[in-house]
Amino acid sequence: MSVPQNTIAIVYDYDQTLSPNYMQDEVLFPAFGIDPPKFWARCQALVREDGYDSELAYLKALLDCLDLDRPTNARLAELGAGLKFYPGLPEMFDEMRTGLLRPDHEMLGIKVEHYIISSGLKALIDGSRIAPYIKAVFGCEFAEDKSGHIVFPKRVISHTQKTQFLFRINKGLLDYTQDVNDHMPPEMRPVPFDHMIYVGDGPTDVPCFTVVRQYGGHAIAVYNPGDKSRTSFRKCYQLVGTADRVRHIAPADYRAGSHLRLLLDQMVGEIADRIVARRQRDVEETTVRAPKH
Ligand SMILES: [Mg+2]
Numbered sequence: 001m002s003v004p005q006n007t008i009a010i011v012y013d014y015d016q017t018l019s020p021n022y023m024q025d026e027v028l029f030p031a032f033g034i035d036p037p038k039f040w041a042r043c044q045a046l047v048r049e050d051g052y053d054s055e056l057a058y059l060k061a062l063l064d065c066l067d068l069d070r071p072t073n074a075r076l077a078e079l080g081a082g083l084k085f086y087p088g089l090p091e092m093f094d095e096m097r098t099g100l101l102r103p104d105h106e107m108l109g110i111k112v113e114h115y116i117i118s119s120g121l122k123a124l125i126d127g128s129r130i131a132p133y134i135k136a137v138f139g140c141e142f143a144e145d146k147s148g149h150i151v152f153p154k155r156v157i158s159h160t161q162k163t164q165f166l167f168r169i170n171k172g173l174l175d176y177t178q179d180v181n182d183h184m185p186p187e188m189r190p191v192p193f194d195h196m197i198y199v200g201d202g203p204t205d206v207p208c209f210t211v212v213r214q215y216g217g218h219a220i221a222v223y224n225p226g227d228k229s230r231t232s233f234r235k236c237y238q239l240v241g242t243a244d245r246v247r248h249i250a251p252a253d254y255r256a257g258s259h260l261r262l263l264l265d266q267m268v269g270e271i272a273d274r275i276v277a278r279r280q281r282d283v284e285e286t287t288v289r290a291p292k293h
Pocket of ligand 1: 013014015016017200201202204
């Protein structure tokens with residue numbers, strides 16, 4: 001038995017990959033009057049002095065700051081509507097739906113799906129303009145108390161844990177009630193790693209870059225071309241140069257015809273062609289030739 005394996009997955013980090021900003025700075029802090037430098041200093045102190053994981057530090061600092069003014073998850077999703085993206089988003093998702101695959105790809109049911117794995121807040125991304133195009137968003141989540149206000153972290157995704165979600169996509173186990181560690185033979189996995197493209201921006205994406213490439217997928221590191229300090233570019237440059245984590249870097253410009261879009265379009269096209277070729281091979285191998293007279 002096997003599954004069709006005709007899905008191509010593009011998996012994105014969020015902060016600095018799809019957006020030039022950090023989501024907390026952009027929509028959360030202004031709404032609640034939080035001072036960003038003070039907030040991030042508090043997070044760093046929790047990590048340095050109390051040994052917190054950095055993701056738990058920001059979730060704790062947020063709950064501490066909001067204290068009596070804790071919002072609901074629905075309110076966070078409303079704030080997510082204000083998130084801004086790099087050029088070309090969300091239009092790219094529509095353009096890929098109609099103009100990317102050829103008719104012979106589509107006849108085989110080949111499709112492109114988009115996923116986000118972020119250490120940021122899932123509720124904000126869920127309320128954003130790109131959410132309708134994303135098959136699944138994995139991010140940190142808060143539980144709510146009886147009155148509906150956020151009260152405690154329900155799910156924390158640190159940068160090292162992000163790889164677990166690549167395996168969820170690989171195995172089609174998008175629901176948290178399903179155990180990602182369950183054994184599944186390769187032919188039963190709906191999205192093989194060589195059908196995956198991971199797009200990230202820096203060191204926190206290294207575990208995902210490594211896993212995807214190790215299993216035959218593609219990795220692209222993007223940088224903010226508007227960052228005059230070149231910090232963003234240097235992060236990418238180091239990933240290619242000394243560390244050999246990725247083979248491709250591109251400016252985070254998702255408009256049709258940009259370097260990044262050329263890379264994505266080419267990679268998707270080649271994966272789709274590979275699926276077609278494999279299908280033809282399977283048909284030839286299983287066809288019993290009619291006897292010749
Ligand atoms: Mg990032």
